[in-house]
Amino acid sequence: MAGRGEIPGAVRGGWERARRWGAANPWAVDIGIALLVQAAMTMPFVVPRGPELEPATWPAYGLTTLTVLPLVWRRRAPLAVLLAMLAASGLYKVALEGPGQPLPYTGLVSVYTIATLSPPWKRLATAALMMVAVPASVWLNTQSARELTFSLFVFGAAYVFGRLQDARQREHRIEAERAAARERARIAREMHDILSHAVSLMVVQAEAGPVAVRAAPERAEAAFEAISATGRDAMVQLRQMLGVLREGSESGSAPREPQPDLSGIPELIERVRASGLTVTYATEGGVRALPPATGASAYRIVQEALTNVVKHARARTAEVRLAHEEGVLRVTVTDDGRGPQAGAGGHGLVGIRERAAAHGGTAALGPGPGGRGFEVRVLLPVPSEEGVRA
Numbered sequence: 001m002a003g004r005g006e007i008p009g010a011v012r013g014g015w016e017r018a019r020r021w022g023a024a025n026p027w028a029v030d031i032g033i034a035l036l037v038q039a040a041m042t043m044p045f046v047v048p049r050g051p052e053l054e055p056a057t058w059p060a061y062g063l064t065t066l067t068v069l070p071l072v073w074r075r076r077a078p079l080a081v082l083l084a085m086l087a088a089s090g091l092y093k094v095a096l097e098g099p100g101q102p103l104p105y106t107g108l109v110s111v112y113t114i115a116t117l118s119p120p121w122k123r124l125a126t127a128a129l130m131m132v133a134v135p136a137s138v139w140l141n142t143q144s145a146r147e148l149t150f151s152l153f154v155f156g157a158a159y160v161f162g163r164l165q166d167a168r169q170r171e172h173r174i175e176a177e178r179a180a181a182r183e184r185a186r187i188a189r190e191m192h193d194i195l196s197h198a199v200s201l202m203v204v205q206a207e208a209g210p211v212a213v214r215a216a217p218e219r220a221e222a223a224f225e226a227i228s229a230t231g232r233d234a235m236v237q238l239r240q241m242l243g244v245l246r247e248g249s250e251s252g253s254a255p256r257e258p259q260p261d262l263s264g265i266p267e268l269i270e271r272v273r274a275s276g277l278t279v280t281y282a283t284e285g286g287v288r289a290l291p292p293a294t295g296a297s298a299y300r301i302v303q304e305a306l307t308n309v310v311k312h313a314r315a316r317t318a319e320v321r322l323a324h325e326e327g328v329l330r331v332t333v334t335d336d337g338r339g340p341q342a343g344a345g346g347h348g349l350v351g352i353r354e355r356a357a358a359h360g361g362t363a364a365l366g367p368g369p370g371g372r373g374f375e376v377r378v379l380l381p382v383p384s385e386e387g388v389r390a
Protein backbone atom coordinates (compact mmCIF):
# COMPACT_ATOMS: atom_id res chain seq x y z
CA MET A 1 0.00 0.00 0.00
CA ALA A 2 2.79 2.39 0.93
CA GLY A 3 4.56 1.68 -2.34
CA ARG A 4 1.47 2.55 -4.36
CA GLY A 5 1.08 5.77 -2.41
CA GLU A 6 4.70 6.75 -3.00
CA ILE A 7 4.56 6.52 -6.82
CA PRO A 8 2.25 9.52 -7.43
CA GLY A 9 4.34 11.59 -4.99
CA ALA A 10 7.52 10.64 -6.84
CA VAL A 11 5.90 11.51 -10.17
CA ARG A 12 4.74 14.87 -8.87
CA GLY A 13 8.17 15.57 -7.43
CA GLY A 14 9.85 14.66 -10.71
CA TRP A 15 7.42 16.83 -12.69
CA GLU A 16 8.01 19.77 -10.34
CA ARG A 17 11.79 19.42 -10.67
CA ALA A 18 11.47 19.23 -14.46
CA ARG A 19 9.24 22.31 -14.47
CA ARG A 20 11.74 24.31 -12.41
CA TRP A 21 14.59 23.17 -14.65
CA GLY A 22 12.61 24.19 -17.73
CA ALA A 23 11.88 27.62 -16.26
CA ALA A 24 15.59 28.10 -15.59
CA ASN A 25 16.64 26.86 -19.07
CA PRO A 26 14.13 28.17 -21.67
CA TRP A 27 16.62 27.79 -24.51
CA ALA A 28 16.97 24.08 -23.82
CA VAL A 29 13.19 23.66 -23.70
CA ASP A 30 12.71 25.45 -27.02
CA ILE A 31 15.44 23.37 -28.68
CA GLY A 32 13.80 20.23 -27.32
CA ILE A 33 10.41 21.28 -28.70
CA ALA A 34 11.97 22.00 -32.10
CA LEU A 35 13.62 18.56 -32.13
CA LEU A 36 10.35 16.91 -31.15
CA VAL A 37 8.50 18.69 -33.96
CA GLN A 38 11.27 17.76 -36.38
CA ALA A 39 10.93 14.12 -35.38
CA ALA A 40 7.18 14.24 -36.02
CA MET A 41 7.64 15.88 -39.41
CA THR A 42 10.28 13.31 -40.38
CA MET A 43 7.81 10.43 -40.20
CA PRO A 44 6.27 10.95 -43.67
CA PHE A 45 9.80 10.89 -45.14
CA VAL A 46 10.85 7.53 -43.64
CA VAL A 47 7.68 5.43 -43.92
CA PRO A 48 7.27 3.47 -47.18
CA ARG A 49 5.44 5.43 -49.89
CA GLY A 50 3.45 4.29 -52.88
CA PRO A 51 4.60 5.18 -56.39
CA GLU A 52 1.57 7.41 -56.89
CA LEU A 53 2.62 9.71 -54.00
CA GLU A 54 5.09 12.58 -54.11
CA PRO A 55 8.69 11.41 -53.65
CA ALA A 56 10.51 12.01 -50.37
CA THR A 57 13.59 13.89 -51.55
CA TRP A 58 16.45 15.38 -49.57
CA PRO A 59 15.73 18.96 -50.76
CA ALA A 60 12.12 18.58 -49.59
CA TYR A 61 13.30 17.27 -46.22
CA GLY A 62 15.79 20.14 -45.91
CA LEU A 63 13.05 22.67 -46.52
CA THR A 64 10.90 20.92 -43.94
CA THR A 65 13.71 21.38 -41.45
CA LEU A 66 13.85 25.06 -42.40
CA THR A 67 10.20 25.45 -41.31
CA VAL A 68 11.06 23.91 -37.90
CA LEU A 69 14.28 25.81 -37.14
CA PRO A 70 12.58 29.15 -36.24
CA LEU A 71 10.84 27.45 -33.29
CA VAL A 72 14.09 27.78 -31.34
CA TRP A 73 13.32 31.53 -31.12
CA ARG A 74 9.59 31.12 -30.48
CA ARG A 75 9.63 32.90 -27.08
CA ARG A 76 11.75 35.83 -28.18
CA ALA A 77 9.93 36.73 -31.41
CA PRO A 78 6.81 34.56 -31.69
CA LEU A 79 5.13 36.58 -34.46
CA ALA A 80 8.32 36.70 -36.52
CA VAL A 81 8.69 32.94 -36.06
CA LEU A 82 5.14 32.43 -37.35
CA LEU A 83 5.83 34.59 -40.41
CA ALA A 84 9.08 32.71 -41.14
CA MET A 85 7.29 29.39 -40.77
CA LEU A 86 4.50 30.47 -43.15
CA ALA A 87 7.05 31.67 -45.73
CA ALA A 88 9.02 28.41 -45.59
CA SER A 89 5.84 26.32 -45.72
CA GLY A 90 4.60 28.27 -48.76
CA LEU A 91 7.92 27.76 -50.52
CA TYR A 92 7.77 24.04 -49.71
CA LYS A 93 4.30 23.78 -51.25
CA VAL A 94 5.01 25.82 -54.37
CA ALA A 95 8.63 25.03 -55.27
CA LEU A 96 9.41 21.59 -53.78
CA GLU A 97 6.25 19.54 -53.50
CA GLY A 98 6.97 16.62 -51.16
CA PRO A 99 5.28 14.44 -48.55
CA GLY A 100 2.49 16.18 -46.70
CA GLN A 101 2.03 16.32 -42.94
CA PRO A 102 -0.96 14.98 -40.98
CA LEU A 103 -0.92 18.10 -38.76
CA PRO A 104 0.54 21.61 -39.17
CA TYR A 105 2.89 21.11 -36.21
CA THR A 106 5.00 24.24 -36.56
CA GLY A 107 1.98 26.48 -37.05
CA LEU A 108 0.20 25.03 -34.01
CA VAL A 109 3.26 25.59 -31.79
CA SER A 110 3.63 29.15 -33.07
CA VAL A 111 -0.03 30.05 -32.53
CA TYR A 112 0.02 28.50 -29.05
CA THR A 113 3.13 30.50 -28.14
CA ILE A 114 1.65 33.77 -29.40
CA ALA A 115 -1.57 33.15 -27.48
CA THR A 116 0.41 32.44 -24.31
CA LEU A 117 3.10 35.12 -24.37
CA SER A 118 2.12 37.95 -26.71
CA PRO A 119 0.19 41.19 -26.05
CA PRO A 120 -3.34 41.64 -27.43
CA TRP A 121 -2.32 43.43 -30.64
CA LYS A 122 -0.04 40.58 -31.66
CA ARG A 123 -2.73 38.04 -30.89
CA LEU A 124 -5.21 40.01 -33.03
CA ALA A 125 -2.69 40.25 -35.87
CA THR A 126 -2.11 36.50 -35.64
CA ALA A 127 -5.84 35.78 -35.81
CA ALA A 128 -6.19 37.97 -38.90
CA LEU A 129 -3.13 36.37 -40.51
CA MET A 130 -4.38 32.83 -39.91
CA MET A 131 -7.82 33.64 -41.33
CA VAL A 132 -5.98 34.35 -44.59
CA ALA A 133 -3.18 31.78 -44.43
CA VAL A 134 -5.29 28.75 -43.50
CA PRO A 135 -7.76 29.04 -46.42
CA ALA A 136 -4.86 29.77 -48.79
CA SER A 137 -3.02 26.67 -47.60
CA VAL A 138 -6.12 24.52 -48.01
CA TRP A 139 -6.68 25.90 -51.50
CA LEU A 140 -3.11 24.98 -52.49
CA ASN A 141 -3.50 21.52 -50.97
CA THR A 142 -6.88 19.80 -51.34
CA GLN A 143 -9.41 22.61 -51.79
CA SER A 144 -11.79 20.62 -49.55
CA ALA A 145 -14.21 22.06 -46.99
CA ARG A 146 -13.33 19.18 -44.66
CA GLU A 147 -9.66 20.16 -44.50
CA LEU A 148 -10.59 23.82 -44.06
CA THR A 149 -12.90 23.03 -41.16
CA PHE A 150 -10.33 20.74 -39.53
CA SER A 151 -7.51 23.29 -39.94
CA LEU A 152 -9.54 26.13 -38.46
CA PHE A 153 -10.52 23.87 -35.55
CA VAL A 154 -6.99 22.78 -34.64
CA PHE A 155 -5.59 26.31 -34.89
CA GLY A 156 -8.48 27.61 -32.79
CA ALA A 157 -7.80 24.89 -30.21
CA ALA A 158 -4.10 25.85 -30.12
CA TYR A 159 -5.06 29.47 -29.50
CA VAL A 160 -7.54 28.55 -26.74
CA PHE A 161 -5.00 26.31 -25.00
CA GLY A 162 -2.47 29.14 -25.16
CA ARG A 163 -4.89 31.58 -23.54
CA LEU A 164 -5.71 29.04 -20.83
CA GLN A 165 -2.01 28.59 -20.12
CA ASP A 166 -1.56 32.37 -19.90
CA ALA A 167 -4.48 32.59 -17.43
CA ARG A 168 -2.96 29.78 -15.38
CA GLN A 169 0.43 31.49 -15.28
CA ARG A 170 -1.14 34.80 -14.25
CA GLU A 171 -3.08 33.04 -11.51
CA HIS A 172 0.12 31.47 -10.22
CA ARG A 173 1.88 34.85 -10.25
CA ILE A 174 -0.99 36.47 -8.35
CA GLU A 175 -1.02 33.67 -5.80
CA ALA A 176 2.75 33.94 -5.37
CA GLU A 177 2.41 37.69 -4.79
CA ARG A 178 -0.35 37.09 -2.25
CA ALA A 179 1.75 34.47 -0.49
CA ALA A 180 4.67 36.89 -0.37
CA ALA A 181 2.40 39.61 1.04
CA ARG A 182 1.10 37.21 3.69
CA GLU A 183 4.63 36.24 4.60
CA ARG A 184 5.70 39.89 4.84
CA ALA A 185 2.74 40.58 7.13
CA ARG A 186 3.62 37.58 9.28
CA ILE A 187 7.24 38.66 9.58
CA ALA A 188 6.16 42.21 10.41
CA ARG A 189 3.96 40.88 13.23
CA GLU A 190 6.79 38.73 14.57
CA MET A 191 9.26 41.61 14.45
CA HIS A 192 6.77 43.96 16.10
CA ASP A 193 6.02 41.51 18.90
CA ILE A 194 9.67 40.75 19.62
CA LEU A 195 10.89 44.34 19.56
CA SER A 196 7.87 45.89 21.25
CA HIS A 197 8.00 43.41 24.12
CA ALA A 198 11.75 43.66 24.64
CA VAL A 199 11.96 47.45 24.35
CA SER A 200 8.95 47.99 26.66
CA LEU A 201 10.46 45.86 29.42
CA MET A 202 13.87 47.44 28.99
CA VAL A 203 12.40 50.96 29.18
CA VAL A 204 10.47 50.14 32.35
CA GLN A 205 13.57 48.64 33.97
CA ALA A 206 15.77 51.52 32.86
CA GLU A 207 13.35 54.10 34.25
CA ALA A 208 13.20 52.27 37.56
CA GLY A 209 17.00 51.90 37.72
CA PRO A 210 17.96 55.40 39.01
CA VAL A 211 15.33 55.22 41.77
CA ALA A 212 16.49 51.77 42.79
CA VAL A 213 20.14 52.85 42.86
CA ARG A 214 19.31 55.47 45.50
CA ALA A 215 16.74 53.51 47.50
CA ALA A 216 17.69 49.81 47.13
CA PRO A 217 20.97 49.09 45.29
CA GLU A 218 20.24 45.35 45.25
CA ARG A 219 17.08 46.02 43.24
CA ALA A 220 19.06 48.15 40.80
CA GLU A 221 21.38 45.24 40.13
CA ALA A 222 18.38 42.99 39.45
CA ALA A 223 16.93 45.61 37.10
CA PHE A 224 20.12 45.77 35.07
CA GLU A 225 20.27 41.99 34.91
CA ALA A 226 16.67 41.96 33.67
CA ILE A 227 17.52 44.52 30.97
CA SER A 228 20.46 42.38 29.85
CA ALA A 229 18.42 39.16 29.81
CA THR A 230 15.59 40.79 27.88
CA GLY A 231 17.99 42.17 25.28
CA ARG A 232 19.74 38.82 24.85
CA ASP A 233 16.41 37.03 24.42
CA ALA A 234 15.29 39.56 21.81
CA MET A 235 18.57 39.11 19.93
CA VAL A 236 18.15 35.33 19.92
CA GLN A 237 14.62 35.57 18.54
CA LEU A 238 15.64 38.10 15.90
CA ARG A 239 18.50 35.85 14.78
CA GLN A 240 16.06 32.97 14.46
CA MET A 241 13.78 35.03 12.26
CA LEU A 242 16.59 36.44 10.13
CA GLY A 243 17.94 32.91 9.75
CA VAL A 244 14.64 31.83 8.22
CA LEU A 245 14.77 34.77 5.79
CA ARG A 246 18.25 33.97 4.56
CA GLU A 247 18.25 31.76 1.50
CA GLY A 248 21.25 29.96 0.23
CA SER A 249 23.30 30.66 3.34
CA GLU A 250 25.85 28.12 4.44
CA SER A 251 24.89 25.59 7.03
CA GLY A 252 25.31 26.93 10.51
CA SER A 253 25.61 30.55 9.47
CA ALA A 254 22.18 31.39 10.84
CA PRO A 255 20.50 29.66 13.78
CA ARG A 256 17.15 28.13 12.94
CA GLU A 257 15.77 27.09 16.30
CA PRO A 258 12.04 26.40 16.60
CA GLN A 259 9.67 29.27 17.24
CA PRO A 260 8.59 29.71 20.89
CA ASP A 261 5.54 27.82 22.10
CA LEU A 262 3.53 27.35 25.30
CA SER A 263 6.56 25.94 27.11
CA GLY A 264 8.19 29.38 26.87
CA ILE A 265 5.36 31.25 28.60
CA PRO A 266 6.64 30.72 32.20
CA GLU A 267 10.01 32.25 31.25
CA LEU A 268 8.19 35.10 29.47
CA ILE A 269 6.17 35.80 32.61
CA GLU A 270 9.30 35.81 34.76
CA ARG A 271 10.80 38.52 32.56
CA VAL A 272 7.64 40.59 32.87
CA ARG A 273 7.62 40.13 36.65
CA ALA A 274 11.11 41.59 36.74
CA SER A 275 9.58 44.87 35.56
CA GLY A 276 7.60 45.08 38.81
CA LEU A 277 4.27 43.79 37.50
CA THR A 278 2.72 40.95 39.49
CA VAL A 279 1.70 38.26 37.03
CA THR A 280 -0.10 35.02 37.84
CA TYR A 281 -0.23 32.07 35.46
CA ALA A 282 -2.71 29.21 35.43
CA THR A 283 -3.66 26.41 33.06
CA GLU A 284 -6.90 24.50 32.92
CA GLY A 285 -7.88 21.21 31.33
CA GLY A 286 -5.66 18.46 30.01
CA VAL A 287 -2.57 19.94 28.39
CA ARG A 288 -2.02 18.37 24.96
CA ALA A 289 0.30 18.81 22.02
CA LEU A 290 -0.37 21.71 19.69
CA PRO A 291 0.66 22.26 16.07
CA PRO A 292 3.86 24.35 16.04
CA ALA A 293 2.13 27.30 14.34
CA THR A 294 -0.69 27.32 16.92
CA GLY A 295 1.75 27.12 19.83
CA ALA A 296 3.85 29.95 18.44
CA SER A 297 0.76 32.12 17.92
CA ALA A 298 -0.49 31.47 21.44
CA TYR A 299 2.91 32.49 22.82
CA ARG A 300 2.97 35.70 20.73
CA ILE A 301 -0.58 36.57 21.79
CA VAL A 302 0.36 36.30 25.48
CA GLN A 303 3.56 38.22 24.81
CA GLU A 304 1.78 41.09 23.07
CA ALA A 305 -0.99 41.22 25.66
CA LEU A 306 1.54 41.50 28.49
CA THR A 307 3.53 44.07 26.52
CA ASN A 308 0.42 46.24 26.27
CA VAL A 309 -0.13 45.86 30.01
CA VAL A 310 3.41 47.09 30.71
CA LYS A 311 3.23 49.95 28.19
CA HIS A 312 -0.31 51.26 28.59
CA ALA A 313 -2.32 49.77 31.45
CA ARG A 314 -0.62 51.27 34.54
CA ALA A 315 -1.62 48.02 36.20
CA ARG A 316 -0.29 46.39 39.35
CA THR A 317 -1.35 42.83 38.58
CA ALA A 318 -2.10 40.71 35.52
CA GLU A 319 -3.38 37.19 35.07
CA VAL A 320 -2.67 34.75 32.24
CA ARG A 321 -4.96 31.73 31.86
CA LEU A 322 -4.73 28.96 29.28
CA ALA A 323 -7.73 26.66 29.11
CA HIS A 324 -7.33 23.48 27.04
CA GLU A 325 -10.87 22.64 26.04
CA GLU A 326 -12.29 20.19 23.53
CA GLY A 327 -11.08 21.31 20.10
CA VAL A 328 -10.02 24.77 21.27
CA LEU A 329 -7.36 26.61 23.28
CA ARG A 330 -8.73 29.55 25.24
CA VAL A 331 -6.15 32.26 26.01
CA THR A 332 -7.12 34.98 28.50
CA VAL A 333 -4.95 37.84 29.74
CA THR A 334 -6.52 40.21 32.29
CA ASP A 335 -5.09 43.20 34.16
CA ASP A 336 -6.36 45.60 36.82
CA GLY A 337 -5.21 48.76 35.06
CA ARG A 338 -7.06 51.75 33.70
CA GLY A 339 -8.97 49.81 31.05
CA PRO A 340 -9.41 50.56 27.34
CA GLN A 341 -7.76 53.77 26.19
CA ALA A 342 -8.09 55.47 22.82
CA GLY A 343 -5.01 54.79 20.72
CA ALA A 344 -3.54 52.26 23.17
CA GLY A 345 -2.34 48.94 21.84
CA GLY A 346 -1.85 50.09 18.26
CA HIS A 347 -0.46 47.43 15.97
CA GLY A 348 -0.21 44.98 18.84
CA LEU A 349 -3.96 44.54 19.27
CA VAL A 350 -4.37 44.35 15.51
CA GLY A 351 -1.70 41.65 15.46
CA ILE A 352 -3.57 39.66 18.12
CA ARG A 353 -6.72 39.68 15.99
CA GLU A 354 -4.76 38.74 12.87
CA ARG A 355 -3.04 35.84 14.60
CA ALA A 356 -6.34 34.48 15.86
CA ALA A 357 -7.99 34.88 12.45
CA ALA A 358 -5.08 33.13 10.72
CA HIS A 359 -5.96 29.96 12.66
CA GLY A 360 -9.71 30.31 12.21
CA GLY A 361 -10.13 31.60 15.76
CA THR A 362 -11.54 34.72 17.36
CA ALA A 363 -10.22 37.54 19.54
CA ALA A 364 -12.26 39.74 21.87
CA LEU A 365 -10.58 42.79 23.41
CA GLY A 366 -12.23 45.02 25.98
CA PRO A 367 -12.91 45.81 29.64
CA GLY A 368 -12.20 43.13 32.19
CA PRO A 369 -14.67 41.56 34.62
CA GLY A 370 -16.92 44.15 36.22
CA GLY A 371 -15.67 46.80 33.80
CA ARG A 372 -12.32 46.98 35.56
CA GLY A 373 -9.01 46.80 33.75
CA PHE A 374 -8.55 45.25 30.33
CA GLU A 375 -8.98 41.71 29.07
CA VAL A 376 -7.81 39.85 25.98
CA ARG A 377 -9.85 36.74 25.17
CA VAL A 378 -8.69 34.54 22.29
CA LEU A 379 -10.04 31.21 21.05
CA LEU A 380 -7.71 29.13 18.87
CA PRO A 381 -9.06 25.96 17.23
CA VAL A 382 -6.90 22.93 18.02
CA PRO A 383 -7.04 19.62 16.11
CA SER A 384 -7.12 16.29 17.88
CA GLU A 385 -3.85 14.77 19.02
CA GLU A 386 -4.03 12.34 16.07
CA GLY A 387 -4.31 15.31 13.72
CA VAL A 388 -1.30 17.01 15.33
CA ARG A 389 0.81 13.87 14.99
CA ALA A 390 -0.26 13.45 11.37
